[in-house]
Amino acid sequence: MKVGIIGLPASGKTTLFNVLTRSSAQTGSFGARSREENLGVINVPDPRFHRLIEMYRPKKEAPAFIEFVDALGGLETGSARSGVGQDFFAAIRSAETLVNVVRCFSNEAVPHPSGSVDPVRDARAIVSELILGDMVLVERRLERLEKQLQVNRAKMTGDQISQIELLKRLRDTLEAEVPARKAELKPDEWLKLRELEFLSAKPILMVANIDEASIGGESGEQVSALHDYCRENEFPVIDLCAEAEMQVTQLGPEEEAEFLAAYGIEESGRDRLIRLAYEQLGLISFFTVGEDEVKAWTIRRGQTAVEAAGRIHTDIARGFIRAEVVSYDHLTEDGSLAAAKEKGHWRLEGKDYIVQDGDILNIRFNVSK
Numbered sequence: 001m002k003v004g005i006i007g008l009p010a011s012g013k014t015t016l017f018n019v020l021t022r023s024s025a026q027t028g029s030f031g032a033r034s035r036e037e038n039l040g041v042i043n044v045p046d047p048r049f050h051r052l053i054e055m056y057r058p059k060k061e062a063p064a065f066i067e068f069v070d071a072l073g074g075l076e077t078g079s080a081r082s083g084v085g086q087d088f089f090a091a092i093r094s095a096e097t098l099v100n101v102v103r104c105f106s107n108e109a110v111p112h113p114s115g116s117v118d119p120v121r122d123a124r125a126i127v128s129e130l131i132l133g134d135m136v137l138v139e140r141r142l143e144r145l146e147k148q149l150q151v152n153r154a155k156m157t158g159d160q161i162s163q164i165e166l167l168k169r170l171r172d173t174l175e176a177e178v179p180a181r182k183a184e185l186k187p188d189e190w191l192k193l194r195e196l197e198f199l200s201a202k203p204i205l206m207v208a209n210i211d212e213a214s215i216g217g218e219s220g221e222q223v224s225a226l227h228d229y230c231r232e233n234e235f236p237v238i239d240l241c242a243e244a245e246m247q248v249t250q251l252g253p254e255e256e257a258e259f260l261a262a263y264g265i266e267e268s269g270r271d272r273l274i275r276l277a278y279e280q281l282g283l284i285s286f287f288t289v290g291e292d293e294v295k296a297w298t299i300r301r302g303q304t305a306v307e308a309a310g311r312i313h314t315d316i317a318r319g320f321i322r323a324e325v326v327s328y329d330h331l332t333e334d335g336s337l338a339a340a341k342e343k344g345h346w347r348l349e350g351k352d353y354i355v356q357d358g359d360i361l362n363i364r365f366n367v368s369k
């Protein structure tokens with residue numbers, strides 16, 4: 001999974017990037033219009049995976065991973081129509097989900113680009129920049145297709161012609177300042193526009209970057225207003241203090257646990273954010289286990305055994321015979337596959353079986369098929 005970190009300059013994007021990836025990219029450099037971006041890959045924290053590693057002690061460990069992109073510079077009002085904005089958009093275009101860092105902290109040493117802290121205003125500003133950026137994309141594509149239609153209609157594919165009508169509908173949605181995500185397009189219609197990778201079609205998770213002083217306490221008026229805005233617009237939101245969490249990540253795991261306990265925080269912001277991103281995207285994990293390798297795989301909730309097989313290898317999906325399935329809970333309680341079989345917790349399922357979060361799968365397949 002690829003996650004793009006977005007937000008206004010000086011909202012704490014790079015600080016959050018450091019929290020998520022446990023790195024130490026330079027913060028506070030929001031004035032510099034660098035074309036560079038921060039990239040980091042992390043393993044998805046999942047206690048189940050570690051337990052399976054302990055059980056099997058495999059030669060190879062393959063956890064699920066997430067890639068984070070912190071496109072430097074940040075968005076500003078008016079970015080969508082400027083060259084700087086286009087660079088920023090290009091950096092996050094291939095992300096599957098966006099995390100919008102909204103500044104709620106006050107820090108006299110770090111001026112806010114708009115001169116004051118106002119989370120709802122900033123959240124709105126970012127959403128409209130994404131919408132505007134998509135408008136630019138839609139207009140350009142429409143212009144090109146319409147020109148083609150005039151001069152060379154015979155050479156156009158059916159898909160290209162139907163794109164024109166779809167893009168016009170999408171333009172109406174965006175003009176009403178509604179994100180592409182909410183456009184009334186059917187799944188097969190979206191598929192025809194897939195290569196355009198609209199930014200406002202991506203799910204957005206809002207991070208309220210709160211003051212150190214507000215950790216574990218009541219949210220102030222501004223943070224509450226942001227929560228209201230998110231609820232009305234169906235954006236999931238979490239509160240965290242990026243600055244404090246960054247210091248925590250530099251402590252090492254044990255001190256980190258102590259620190260969190262001292263603040264009365266049950267789960268680090270990093271883990272909460274990752275969990276929420278998974279939920280939001282409807283992602284679940286299944287595992288393949290053995291002495292050679294224990295591996296975590298990411299699929300969408302609702303996908304079938306044969307689709308899961310396809311994640312492993314297209315040949316395995318093609319030659320699919322049956323899936324051997326045992327749940328994580330049963331396997332770990334019973335202690336081994338053999339014990340799970342004895343207790344009747346191990347079963348055979350067909351192609352259409354809906355894979356459950358935490359399933360341990362072994363696919364029986366026939367390669368000569």
Ligand SMILES: Nc1nc2c(ncn2[C@@H]2O[C@H](COP(=O)(O)OP(=O)(O)O)[C@@H](O)[C@H]2O)c(=O)[nH]1
Nearest residue numbers: 009010011012013014015027028030105242243
């Ligand atoms: N007090 C406080 N300062 C923060 C917090 N998050 C970020 N900062 C500071 O704000 C400045 C800008 O942060 P940075 O992550 O570089 O913002 P970016 O421009 O969005 O990447 C840095 O000096 C950070 O130390 C926070 O939660 N509390």
Ligand SMILES: [Mg+2]
Nearest residue numbers: 013014072073
């Ligand atoms: Mg930055």
